[in-house]
Amino acid sequence: MIIDIHTHIFGKGWMPKEFFYGIARFITYEFAKSGVQQSIEEVGDGMVDASDDPRAESLLQEMEEAGIDRSILLPVDLEFAFPGQAVPMQEVNKLHAELAQQHPQRLIAFAGIDPRRGNAVELFTQCVQDWGMQGLKLHPTAGFYPNQKEVYPLLEKACAWKIPVLIHSGSMMVPLRSKYSQVIHLDDLGADFPDLPVIAAHCGGIFGYQQMISVMTTKLNILVDISAWQLLAIKNYPHFCRALRDVMDFAGCERILFGSDSPSFRSFMSNPDWVQTIKDLPRNAPDGIRFTEEEIAAVLGGNAQRVLKL
Ligand SMILES: [Zn+2]
Numbered sequence: 001m002i003i004d005i006h007t008h009i010f011g012k013g014w015m016p017k018e019f020f021y022g023i024a025r026f027i028t029y030e031f032a033k034s035g036v037q038q039s040i041e042e043v044g045d046g047m048v049d050a051s052d053d054p055r056a057e058s059l060l061q062e063m064e065e066a067g068i069d070r071s072i073l074l075p076v077d078l079e080f081a082f083p084g085q086a087v088p089m090q091e092v093n094k095l096h097a098e099l100a101q102q103h104p105q106r107l108i109a110f111a112g113i114d115p116r117r118g119n120a121v122e123l124f125t126q127c128v129q130d131w132g133m134q135g136l137k138l139h140p141t142a143g144f145y146p147n148q149k150e151v152y153p154l155l156e157k158a159c160a161w162k163i164p165v166l167i168h169s170g171s172m173m174v175p176l177r178s179k180y181s182q183v184i185h186l187d188d189l190g191a192d193f194p195d196l197p198v199i200a201a202h203c204g205g206i207f208g209y210q211q212m213i214s215v216m217t218t219k220l221n222i223l224v225d226i227s228a229w230q231l232l233a234i235k236n237y238p239h240f241c242r243a244l245r246d247v248m249d250f251a252g253c254e255r256i257l258f259g260s261d262s263p264s265f266r267s268f269m270s271n272p273d274w275v276q277t278i279k280d281l282p283r284n285a286p287d288g289i290r291f292t293e294e295e296i297a298a299v300l301g302g303n304a305q306r307v308l309k310l
Contacts, residue, residue: 200222200223
């Protein structure tokens with residue numbers, strides 16, 4: 001079974017335009033390196049249109065093509081960073097829950113809630129108990145540390161319900177702030193909630209994986225997803241293999257989960273290619289780096305199956 005632990009669905013008004021412009025600024029810079037000149041507005045507006053998929057049709061089609069059996073939908077609550085969101089976050093969460101209800105064999109929805117909301121615990125309770133959402137997504141770059149006091153009531157709930165929490169880690173595009181998503185803050189969650197599965201999205205970021213390993217070696221409840229590592233695989237395949245091998249050797253293969261962050265990296269690498277890149281590791285990894293078929297099966301789905309109790 002192949003499980004993508006990290007995907008997003010966007011509809012018009014679910015996220016502010018400025019969020020996409022921040023990502024467009026990054027994409028424009030990356031493409032300019034290979035001689036493709038585009039304006040930030042052009043790329044940003046294109047992203048808003050391309051990622052408009054409120055019924056998850058594009059995602060389901062992409063899953064079919066990539067052979068992905070299940071995808072986890074992660075609503076992103078960035079309203080504190082971008083005030084005045086057109087569709088309220090409660091509604092955005094409900095829409096995600098409905099997609100999971102419509103496609104119970106394919107989609108699983110987590111709740112996306114900024115812990116600073118006055119009704120954060122009530123909303124989380126509604127998401128899980130009334131709408132069947134199966135985890136919590138936090139995006140600290142909107143302006144909070146994952147170990148600050150407002151977060152703990154949500155983590156206590158997740159612990160009581162025995163459901164995982166997925167937290168963005170590593171750097172983030174403007175105007176969001178990367179200081180909040182440094183992996184060292186997750187160490188507290190290991191200390192205070194040793195039985196709560198905490199998934200650090202992006203494995204600390206492409207260049208933060210060594211700090212990530214450092215936290216994981218002593219905080220055994222911390223897992224990672226490898227979404228966004230498509231960029232590392234494209235730019236420097238041997239480095240990608242070395243980094244993934246290091247996470248496996250020092251933190252443990254059983255704590256690494258496949259993720260794509262779809263649709264964010266589609267313009268760099270399609271999901272069928274990303275899945276194939278992982279599947280091919282036992283054959284394509286450079287000399288001196290070995291991956292077994294068993295490890296690849298665990299990363300692609302077996303580990304997520306265990307964490308999500310599927
Ligand atoms: Zn994401």
